[in-house]
Amino acid sequence: xxxxxxxxVVAGVAQGAAAQLRLDPVVLRLAFVLLTILDGxxxxxxxxLWMFTATQQIEHHDRAGSRDWGQVAAYGLLGFAFGALALxxxxxAGGLAMWPIAVGGxxxxxxxxxxxxxxxxxxxxxxxxxxxxxxxxxxxxxxxxGVGVIGFLAAQDQLxxxxxxxxxxxxVLGGVALIAAPWLAGLWRELQKERTERIRxxxxxxxxxxxxxxxxxxxxxxxxxxxxxxxxxxxxxxQERDLRNWLYMPKQDADATLAAAVRRAxxxxxxxxxxxxxxxxxxxxxxxxxxxxxxHAARQAxxxxxxxxxxxxxxxxxxxxxxxxxxxxxxxxxGFVLDDVPGDRMGIRQSIIGRMERFGGTARVKTAQGEGxxxxxxxxxxxx
Amino acid sequence: MKTVxxxxxxxxxxxxxxxxxxxxxxxxxxxxxxxxxxxxxTIAELQPDVVLLDVHMxxxxxxxxxxxxxxxxxxxxxxxxxxxxxxxxxxxxxxGGARGYVTKTISxxxxxxxxxxxxxxxxxxxxxxxxxxxxxxxSTEAPPIDPELDSLTQREREVLRxxxxxxxxxxxxxxxxxxxxxxxxxxxxxxxxxxxxxxxxLSRWATARRLV
Numbered sequence: 001x002x003x004x005x006x007x008x009v010v011a012g013v014a015q016g017a018a019a020q021l022r023l024d025p026v027v028l029r030l031a032f033v034l035l036t037i038l039d040g041x042x043x044x045x046x047x048x049l050w051m052f053t054a055t056q057q058i059e060h061h062d063r064a065g066s067r068d069w070g071q072v073a074a075y076g077l078l079g080f081a082f083g084a085l086a087l088x089x090x091x092x093a094g095g096l097a098m099w100p101i102a103v104g105g106x107x108x109x110x111x112x113x114x115x116x117x118x119x120x121x122x123x124x125x126x127x128x129x130x131x132x133x134x135x136x137x138x139x140x141x142x143x144x145x146g147v148g149v150i151g152f153l154a155a156q157d158q159l160x161x162x163x164x165x166x167x168x169x170x171x172v173l174g175g176v177a178l179i180a181a182p183w184l185a186g187l188w189r190e191l192q193k194e195r196t197e198r199i200r201x202x203x204x205x206x207x208x209x210x211x212x213x214x215x216x217x218x219x220x221x222x223x224x225x226x227x228x229x230x231x232x233x234x235x236x237x238x239q240e241r242d243l244r245n246w247l248y249m250p251k252q253d254a255d256a257t258l259a260a261a262v263r264r265a266x267x268x269x270x271x272x273x274x275x276x277x278x279x280x281x282x283x284x285x286x287x288x289x290x291x292x293x294x295x296h297a298a299r300q301a302x303x304x305x306x307x308x309x310x311x312x313x314x315x316x317x318x319x320x321x322x323x324x325x326x327x328x329x330x331x332x333x334x335g336f337v338l339d340d341v342p343g344d345r346m347g348i349r350q351s352i353i354g355r356m357e358r359f360g361g362t363a364r365v366k367t368a369q370g371e372g373x374x375x376x377x378x379x380x381x382x383x384x
Numbered sequence: 385m386k387t388v389x390x391x392x393x394x395x396x397x398x399x400x401x402x403x404x405x406x407x408x409x410x411x412x413x414x415x416x417x418x419x420x421x422x423x424x425x426t427i428a429e430l431q432p433d434v435v436l437l438d439v440h441m442x443x444x445x446x447x448x449x450x451x452x453x454x455x456x457x458x459x460x461x462x463x464x465x466x467x468x469x470x471x472x473x474x475x476x477x478x479x480g481g482a483r484g485y486v487t488k489t490i491s492x493x494x495x496x497x498x499x500x501x502x503x504x505x506x507x508x509x510x511x512x513x514x515x516x517x518x519x520x521x522x523s524t525e526a527p528p529i530d531p532e533l534d535s536l537t538q539r540e541r542e543v544l545r546x547x548x549x550x551x552x553x554x555x556x557x558x559x560x561x562x563x564x565x566x567x568x569x570x571x572x573x574x575x576x577x578x579x580x581x582x583x584x585x586l587s588r589w590a591t592a593r594r595l596v
Contacts, residue, residue: 244469280515280548283522315511315550319518328549374549 003053009071013049033079214242234274241267258291258325259284262318265299273306276313283320285381290359291325294379297363300351301329301375309333309373324380332372338365352377387412388503391430393423393449394438394465399488403436406492411499423449427460433503437482439466439473450480463502465490471516478578484508506568507575514547517578533581536574543570 003012004019014032018025035042153162218239225231259281266277285291298316305314311333318327338348348365352375356363361379390413392400400416407413414430417423420443427435427449435453437446446464453460464482466473467489474485483502486495487510498508509517521536536544539560546556553571557564 278511278550280511282515282518282548313550317511317515317545317549319545319548330550332550 003050009075010046011050013046013053016053017049029075030078033075037079210246214239214246230274233276234271237276238267238271241270256286257284258287258295258320259318261287261292261295262298262316262327265295266302266316269299269302269306273303275306275311277302277306277316278313279316279318281318281320283318285320285325288382290361290379290382293355293359294325294327294361294377297352297355297377298327298329298375300347300355301377304347305329305331305333305373309335311372320381322381324378326379327377328374329377330372330374335367335369335371335373337369338367388434388499389414389430389432390434390436390499391415391417391423391426391432392436393417393441393446394436395419395441396438399438403495406495407499408493408496411496419443420445420448420452424452427453427458428456431458432460434499435460435462436499437462437464437477439464439468439477446477446482447480450477450482454481461502461505463498463508469512471520474513474516475520475578478513478575481579483575485513486510487512501568505572507571509544509547509571509574511548511550514544517574518544518548533577536577540570540574543567544574547571 003016008015009029014028015025017023018028021028032042032046035045218235222232222235225235262281263279266279270277287295302314302316305311309331311331313332315330316327317330318325353363353365356377356379359379361377363378364376365373366376367373387409388411390407390411392403392413393416394400394403395418397418400418404413404416414432415426417426419441423435423437423441435449437449439446441449446462446466450462462482462484464474464477464485465488466477466485467487468474469487478485483505484498484507486498486508490498490510501508517536518541521534542560543556546559551559553564553567556567560567
């Protein structure tokens with residue numbers, strides 16, 4: 001059973017249990033309220049379930065954690081009304097003894113929550129104020145447990161007899177604590193050491209797994225393709241790029257920014273055609289339709305350069321300025337004469353020039369036989 | 385043409401022998417060093433014209449070698465060579481005093497050319513370094529403290545842009561209707577600004593941008 005965070009009223013216990021039992025959560029919520037009113041056992045049960053169930057992990061933090069305060073108020077009012085009714089009718093008279101237990105239950109719940117590793121980490125990593133909040137919570141928890149215990153004894157009229165016993169117990173417990181403290185502290189340190197060791201080993205395992213899946217694999221492929229220098233270069237470059245990304249680059253979404261999209265296009269065409277594509281980006285911006293079209297056109301230019309120019313390397317340069325973005329794709333290959341390209345060839349005219357013009361951009365082709373080709377694409381920016 | 389005496393400083397033996405084998409006849413490799421200590425000692429002993437300097441090395445890396453050799457006042461020129469390509473490293477080693485930066489994937493012929501250029505007192509910018517410089521000098525709204533050092537001229541910008549586009553110096557000269565010597569002057573001037581500018585944006589930019 002898991003407690004969902006979305007749509008919870010108090011802690012999501014009723015909702016979680018309802019999901020498990022395939023019931024409407026409202027039924028369980030009412031049951032908890034009624035049980036609480038009758039003799040406090042509802043709170044105890046709720047607290048126990050709260051303690052022993054894990055919170056459902058959530059991916060999106062935006063609204064999921066919010067709680068419906070309207071419902072909290074409604075159930076609270078309902079409970080209050082029932083309570084008043086029960087008090088007037090005398091139905092709840094026998095249940096008084098359970099209240100201290102309920103209070104103690106809430107106290108221990110708070111203390112248990114402190115021990116939840118996830119929450120503890122959350123509190124520890126933030127500011128001093130949060131740390132203080134932890135102490136306040138611990139204090140409230142202890143206080144509530146104390147009140148619960150004393151209340152229980154008082155309700156049973158046994159407080160007087162218990163006090164001597166309590167003093168005795170306290171002294172014994174203190175002695176035991178003194179004896180056990182160094183051992184406990186050692187145990188704690190050992191535990192911490194083991195934990196850091198485990199984390200380190202997990203990290204090492206992750207690195208080893210990555211190296212195995214990527215680098216070792218590529219090295220094997222390179223040995224098998226040793227007779228084909230072009231393939232060896234392609235493999236090595238693709239592995240280099242992959243490793244570089246893994247080491248230095250923050251996770252980038254290639255669909256979000258222009259530089260990332262151009263980088264990805266270059267990487268994919270380099271892999272597809274086995275010609276190194278050197279890329280330099282200056283500035284970056286978000287993508288829009290025009291810029292997306294420019295990325296497509298640039299990709300087509302890279303494909304042309306890689307496939308037909310016979311150049312050993314293709315240079316791509318992207319510059320983002322306040323008003324516009326420009327991409328240059330250059331090779332030092334054999335070049336061509338634009339007018340000689342047959343009209344039915346889609347590459348240059350349609351995929352590059354036509355596409356850019358449709359989106360209000362421009363494409364300029366600079367080429368001469370034997371001197372390579374440079375394609376310059378310019379597009380106005382509409383995004384920030 | 386007189387031969388250029390070169391010292392290779394790199395902690396990978398395989399790489400050192402690879403470079404040695406690839407360099408043209410105009411280059412004479414006079415020695416090798418594998419860490420900061422031996423590099424500093426060997427430079428003092430051999431007085432090479434150009435030091436090929438690896439950026440990442442045990443004992444502080446290329447920047448440490450630059451610091452110790454240049455503060456000692458030695459007349460030796462450095463060309464940084466790295467696989468890293470991280471803006472932080474590139475800008476760091478240039479500001480440390482290297483006269484150029486190339487990546488280790490560079491071909492033997494290009495490296496030979498770059499070494500000769502550095503030996504002649506010129507600067508060597510790879511397309512990526514040019515891109516970094518454009519980016520670093522562009523990304524500011526704050527007015528420059530020293531306008532002469534803290535901003536690039538229109539012409540310098542044009543030259544850097546062409547380098548970033550993959551143009552060789554000769555091609556840049558042709559494109560801009562200027563001589564190769566003028567291109568070299570512009571690049572050297574950019575290098576000087578890069579090394580001397582106190583714009584703290586420059587280092588902040590480099591550290592903030594850990595992109596390749």
